[in-house]
Amino acid sequence: MKKDIIAVYPGSFDPLTNAHLDIISRAAKLFSVLIVAVAENPNKKHLFSMSERVSMIESSANIANVKVTFFTGLLADFFVSVQADVLIRGLRAVSDFEYEFQMALMNRNLNAKIETIFLMPDQAYTFLSSSMLKEIAMLGADIKDFVPHCVEEKLKEISISKK
Amino acid sequence: MKKDIIAVYPGSFDPLTNAHLDIISRAAKLFSVLIVAVAENPNKKHLFSMSERVSMIESSANIANVKVTFFTGLLADFFVSVQADVLIRGLRAVSDFEYEFQMALMNRNLNAKIETIFLMPDQAYTFLSSSMLKEIAMLGADIKDFVPHCVEEKLKEISISKK
Amino acid sequence: MKKDIIAVYPGSFDPLTNAHLDIISRAAKLFSVLIVAVAENPNKKHLFSMSERVSMIESSANIANVKVTFFTGLLADFFVSVQADVLIRGLRAVSDFEYEFQMALMNRNLNAKIETIFLMPDQAYTFLSSSMLKEIAMLGADIKDFVPHCVEEKLKEISISKK
Amino acid sequence: MKKDIIAVYPGSFDPLTNAHLDIISRAAKLFSVLIVAVAENPNKKHLFSMSERVSMIESSANIANVKVTFFTGLLADFFVSVQADVLIRGLRAVSDFEYEFQMALMNRNLNAKIETIFLMPDQAYTFLSSSMLKEIAMLGADIKDFVPHCVEEKLKEISISKK
Amino acid sequence: MKKDIIAVYPGSFDPLTNAHLDIISRAAKLFSVLIVAVAENPNKKHLFSMSERVSMIESSANIANVKVTFFTGLLADFFVSVQADVLIRGLRAVSDFEYEFQMALMNRNLNAKIETIFLMPDQAYTFLSSSMLKEIAMLGADIKDFVPHCVEEKLKEISISKK
Amino acid sequence: MKKDIIAVYPGSFDPLTNAHLDIISRAAKLFSVLIVAVAENPNKKHLFSMSERVSMIESSANIANVKVTFFTGLLADFFVSVQADVLIRGLRAVSDFEYEFQMALMNRNLNAKIETIFLMPDQAYTFLSSSMLKEIAMLGADIKDFVPHCVEEKLKEISISKK
Numbered sequence: 001m002k003k004d005i006i007a008v009y010p011g012s013f014d015p016l017t018n019a020h021l022d023i024i025s026r027a028a029k030l031f032s033v034l035i036v037a038v039a040e041n042p043n044k045k046h047l048f049s050m051s052e053r054v055s056m057i058e059s060s061a062n063i064a065n066v067k068v069t070f071f072t073g074l075l076a077d078f079f080v081s082v083q084a085d086v087l088i089r090g091l092r093a094v095s096d097f098e099y100e101f102q103m104a105l106m107n108r109n110l111n112a113k114i115e116t117i118f119l120m121p122d123q124a125y126t127f128l129s130s131s132m133l134k135e136i137a138m139l140g141a142d143i144k145d146f147v148p149h150c151v152e153e154k155l156k157e158i159s160i161s162k163k
Numbered sequence: 164m165k166k167d168i169i170a171v172y173p174g175s176f177d178p179l180t181n182a183h184l185d186i187i188s189r190a191a192k193l194f195s196v197l198i199v200a201v202a203e204n205p206n207k208k209h210l211f212s213m214s215e216r217v218s219m220i221e222s223s224a225n226i227a228n229v230k231v232t233f234f235t236g237l238l239a240d241f242f243v244s245v246q247a248d249v250l251i252r253g254l255r256a257v258s259d260f261e262y263e264f265q266m267a268l269m270n271r272n273l274n275a276k277i278e279t280i281f282l283m284p285d286q287a288y289t290f291l292s293s294s295m296l297k298e299i300a301m302l303g304a305d306i307k308d309f310v311p312h313c314v315e316e317k318l319k320e321i322s323i324s325k326k
Numbered sequence: 327m328k329k330d331i332i333a334v335y336p337g338s339f340d341p342l343t344n345a346h347l348d349i350i351s352r353a354a355k356l357f358s359v360l361i362v363a364v365a366e367n368p369n370k371k372h373l374f375s376m377s378e379r380v381s382m383i384e385s386s387a388n389i390a391n392v393k394v395t396f397f398t399g400l401l402a403d404f405f406v407s408v409q410a411d412v413l414i415r416g417l418r419a420v421s422d423f424e425y426e427f428q429m430a431l432m433n434r435n436l437n438a439k440i441e442t443i444f445l446m447p448d449q450a451y452t453f454l455s456s457s458m459l460k461e462i463a464m465l466g467a468d469i470k471d472f473v474p475h476c477v478e479e480k481l482k483e484i485s486i487s488k489k
Numbered sequence: 490m491k492k493d494i495i496a497v498y499p500g501s502f503d504p505l506t507n508a509h510l511d512i513i514s515r516a517a518k519l520f521s522v523l524i525v526a527v528a529e530n531p532n533k534k535h536l537f538s539m540s541e542r543v544s545m546i547e548s549s550a551n552i553a554n555v556k557v558t559f560f561t562g563l564l565a566d567f568f569v570s571v572q573a574d575v576l577i578r579g580l581r582a583v584s585d586f587e588y589e590f591q592m593a594l595m596n597r598n599l600n601a602k603i604e605t606i607f608l609m610p611d612q613a614y615t616f617l618s619s620s621m622l623k624e625i626a627m628l629g630a631d632i633k634d635f636v637p638h639c640v641e642e643k644l645k646e647i648s649i650s651k652k
Numbered sequence: 653m654k655k656d657i658i659a660v661y662p663g664s665f666d667p668l669t670n671a672h673l674d675i676i677s678r679a680a681k682l683f684s685v686l687i688v689a690v691a692e693n694p695n696k697k698h699l700f701s702m703s704e705r706v707s708m709i710e711s712s713a714n715i716a717n718v719k720v721t722f723f724t725g726l727l728a729d730f731f732v733s734v735q736a737d738v739l740i741r742g743l744r745a746v747s748d749f750e751y752e753f754q755m756a757l758m759n760r761n762l763n764a765k766i767e768t769i770f771l772m773p774d775q776a777y778t779f780l781s782s783s784m785l786k787e788i789a790m791l792g793a794d795i796k797d798f799v800p801h802c803v804e805e806k807l808k809e810i811s812i813s814k815k
Numbered sequence: 816m817k818k819d820i821i822a823v824y825p826g827s828f829d830p831l832t833n834a835h836l837d838i839i840s841r842a843a844k845l846f847s848v849l850i851v852a853v854a855e856n857p858n859k860k861h862l863f864s865m866s867e868r869v870s871m872i873e874s875s876a877n878i879a880n881v882k883v884t885f886f887t888g889l890l891a892d893f894f895v896s897v898q899a900d901v902l903i904r905g906l907r908a909v910s911d912f913e914y915e916f917q918m919a920l921m922n923r924n925l926n927a928k929i930e931t932i933f934l935m936p937d938q939a940y941t942f943l944s945s946s947m948l949k950e951i952a953m954l955g956a957d958i959k960d961f962v963p964h965c966v967e968e969k970l971k972e973i974s975i976s977k978k
Contacts, residue, residue: 002165003195026278030249032166043464074465086193091281093750097260098419104283105453110467115189118254118281120267123938127757138695139726141762206953237954256587261908268942273956286449290594301532302563304599328491329521352604356575358492369790400791412519417607423586424745430609431779436793441515444580444607446593582913612775616920627858628889630925654817655847678930682901684818738845743933749912756935767841770906770933772919 007031009088010075013038014046015151016056017133019125023090026119028063035082036061038070047134052154060148076110091118092126138162170194172251173238176201177209178314179219180296182288186253189282191226198245199224201233210297215317223311239273254281255289301325333357335414336401339364340372341477342382343459345451349416352445354389361408362387364396373460378480386474402436417444418452464488496520498577499564502527503535504640505545506622508614512579515608517552524571525550527559536623536647549637565599580607581615627651659683661740662727665690666698667803668708669785671777675742678771680715687734688713690722699786704806712800728762743770744778790814822846824903825890828853829861830966831871832948834940838905841934843878850897851876853885862949867969875963891925906933907941953977 007027013020013036028034038053048056050070057068071078079087087107089100104116121128128146137143137155144152170190176183176199191197201216211219213233220231234241242250250270252263267279284291291309300306300318307315333353339346339362354360364379374382376396383394397404405413413433415426430442447454454472463469463481470478496516502509502525517523527542537545539559546557560567568576576596578589593605610617617635626632626644633641659679665672665688680686690705700708702722709720723730731739739759741752756768773780780798789795789807796804822842828835828851843849853868863871865885872883886893894902902922904915919931936943943961952958952970959967 002167003193004165005193030166030168030278030280041465043461074462074467076467091260091264093754097254101254101283102419102453102455102458105286106458106462108283108286109453109471110462115193116283117193120264120271120279123268123271123941126938126941127754127761129754132754132758135695136726136758136762139693141726141728145761204954206950237951237956239956256591265908265942265944265947269947269951272942272960273951286452289449289452290591290598292591295591295595298532299563299595299599302530304563304565308598328493329519330491331519356492356494356604356606367791369787400788400793402793417586417590423580427580427609428745428779428781428784431612432784432788434609434612435779435797436788441519442609443519446590446597446605449594449597582917612778615775615778616917616924618917621917621921624858625889625921625925628856630889630891634924654819655845656817657845682818682820682930682932743912743916749906753906753935757938760935760938767845768935769845772916772923772931775920775923 003032005031005085006033006035006083007086007088008035008037008079008082008084010037010039010071010078012041012044012046012130013053013057014130015048015053015133015147015154016060017125017128017130017147017151018145019090019092019121019128021060021148022121022125023088023119024061024066025063027088028066031086032065034066034088035084036066036068037075037078038068039075040070040072047158048154056148056151056154059150074110076107076114079114080111085115087114087116089116089118090121092121092128166195168194168248169196169198169246170249170251171198171200171242171245171247173200173202173234173241175204175207175209175293176216176220177293178211178216178296178310178317179223180288180291180293180310180314181308182253182255182284182291184223184311185284185288186251186282187224187229188226190251191229194249195228197229197251198247199229199231200241201231202238203233203235210321211317219311219314219317222313237273239270239277242277243274248278250277250279252279252281253284255284255291329358331357331412332359332361332408332410333412333414334361334363334405334408334410336363336365336397336404338367338370338372338456339379339383340456341374341379341459341473341480342386343451343454343456343473343477344471345416345418345447345454347386347474348447348451349414349445350387350392351389353414354392357412358391360389360392360414361410362392362394363401363404364394365401366396366398373484374480382474382477382480385476400436402433402440405440406437411441413440413442415442415444416447418447492521494520494575495522495524495571495573496575496577497524497526497568497571497573499526499528499560499567501530501533501535501619502542502546503619504537504542504622504636504643505549506614506617506619506636506640507634508579508581508610508617510549510637511610511614512577512608513550513555514552516577517555520575521554523555523577524573525555525557526564526567527557528564529559529561537643541643545637545640545643548639563599565596565603568603569600574604576603576605578605578607579610581610581617655684657683657737658685658687658735659738659740660687660689660731660734660736662689662691662723662730664693664696664698664782665705665709666782667700667705667785667799667806668712669777669780669782669799669803670797671742671744671773671780673712673800674773674777675740675771676713676718677715679740680718683738684717686715686718686740687736688718688720689727689730690720691727692722692724699810700806708800708803708806711802726762728759728766731766732763737767739766739768741768741770742773744773744780818847820846820900821848821850821898822901822903823850823852823894823897823899825852825854825886825893827856827859827861827945828868828872829945830863830868830948830962830969831875832940832943832945832962832966833960834905834907834936834943836875836963837936837940838903838934839876839881840878842903843881846901847880849878849881849903850899851881851883852890852893853883854890855885855887862973863969871963871966871969874965889925891922891929894929895926900930902929902931904931904933905936907936907943
């Protein structure tokens, strides 16, 4: 009984890091379709525009059953609109866990069919978050081990333009 | 591209609780085959024998793509022997999380192909663990809301025989 | 020896949720007087005005020994000014706990007589915070299970006016 | 409207520490009656007998509205039998919190009327647990700052007799 | 074999608290040179200017082997530029720990030679953070037990000027 | 002003793992003398004898300024007897942290001069504890990546003899 399960991996991806890529690669092996869904939240300030964030993922995560898209509004509504079966989240540490658990419960309360599963990125990425990455990139850190090449280039441009 | 993914849900199940059943039901919807694997660890004392633990699950989790079995030795070896793709664990709270994270990393170190995913049981089972259940059952608590009927009966027998 | 204990339940209540109401109802049963004290902090941005926040609580928490008021300045000073005996806080999860513990210790250091006690809301509200609520309400979520009716109406108005 | 609230503070008290005494003193100020309830669990090994544990509390916590007793069986049943209104627990740190939260939810599930509240002991006792105390006492530590005098004497006797 | 170890204690110190002073005093006893390094991050808003933050530390931490300086850019680069051997961080509680652990791993990834060690401030400062201190000072709290005298004076001036 | 600081790294080391070795190597670089102190606690069951545990460390941690010894009784007393200045502990994760923090506070209460510092092992050892290692070794796991060669041999012998 083969299953045709559609998974959604939502996030800001501002920008995509190697930890995100690692989760994408792991989830793509487990499910038939993986939709990487970039959240557009007009109340949050992003470093990269929506189209930049989507195209950075598209050029880095070149996997057959991975689709990249964006959504506005409620994640719970997007989940239903793409007929998804499961929501993917990465877990690095306890601080992640608390927030992620709260989100997953909220989503389940909004729609009992939203099943959230948590994957663990490679141990090497325990320390890696988009916010910390942006902070050190703006301070001139060499970030080539933490992000795909296209993200590194984009961050360098911004870092130089700010000087 | 439908996927044929084999999932393993290992544990002591000493005894099975409704929280376990909830995880089994959720995982069975996501994967083609779910193997509930009861761990036989000669160094641990169990309240129920291996055959009792297996049969309690078999009679409670009557789902087409769920198989119940037991294993001795290393979980990482059992995982390979059944050609599994993913390991299932339930997550209730932070104390769980720390231990589960450590186990998942250890298993990944033993075999890089062991992908662990975490599912969240129903909010109603946040407080429920096999050890706390046994403790209150031995003290005479009414546990019918926390375990399947066959487990309730077994626990009552033991509780009475100890008096 | 009956006791006449005055309890204070401080917060931003921006806005009141069912989790807050649940704590109010539990605390009102334990103490003679419960003062729900809405904090006015000029350094924080609130979605609702002070008078809106106070009146949402007044119309939702209609309990004989519950009084609703607001305070500016230091909670420790307000506590003394109303001759309170105990401070009430709700606890949901670890992230709450750390912050709440730090606050309770700070208040005890400011005034050794400030005794903080923590109550646990109903399990159903584990996921519920005012900030997450506002976020999903602004994105169009149906929030009627999470807040009193008057709060739901107010949030809808704001959500529509922002479109 | 003065309230006549009966509080229960359960525990093993094996032995009583200054952290326990601190919680007893704080709770006695808030409620009309405080019942310190020593748990007799035949499945657990205790250093001190039930009567020793009860009498150590009686001679140390000499407060008018504090009663000391013991119970066997389920705490939820004892709570009902003494017509208690609230359960008292001390909270020191995160590891405490997780366990205590789980217990409080379990008790609420066994009986919805069991309201658990958490108090914070003096900052000076953050590190103090009965198990760690016994361990260092057996190794010859000077423990007079951590326990009442009668407990210190008892622990010394045992420590010497073991040599 | 005596060692000549250079330690760096970085932070915002906006403003210096007694908890910081406590860590400085402890670290100065363990290492030959302790460089207190005030971070200038143009992306963060500070209450006090860089020169104010440096001079508050200089006048409060009058210890022979302690030097106070500031740095811009990446901490990992500053660490190398002063030929430091070890990075000092204070740890108060779990929330601290998670963030500090992430930072320490990031720094080790940027430069494998950056060894971070964690010290524990006096128990009395468990609750003390610069952000909470600023908040209560602006609300008129008496903060003389939490900061050196010169910081208390500076905070009073600001608090009055804002009224 | 070079400093002659004596550090003590206490533990059960039952058995030594690569995570311990990593901490030993890091601490030896920071302090003049590092005393690895194996705790003999007659109330705990150990897999390896004291002399085995000491000799496994001696043959694996061959560093000039590292001494290996054992102690009975209270760590606080041993610390004084060797005129130590600082206590070393490794930190891997939150569960570690809570216990270690409690221990460090207890030791500081027993003797205010006991300064505990925490070091972080290599990220690769986040998952590694002696107890989990023993468990998987007894189940037949290949542990050569987790322990020094001499420990691997010893564990194999025991594992085989138990069959």
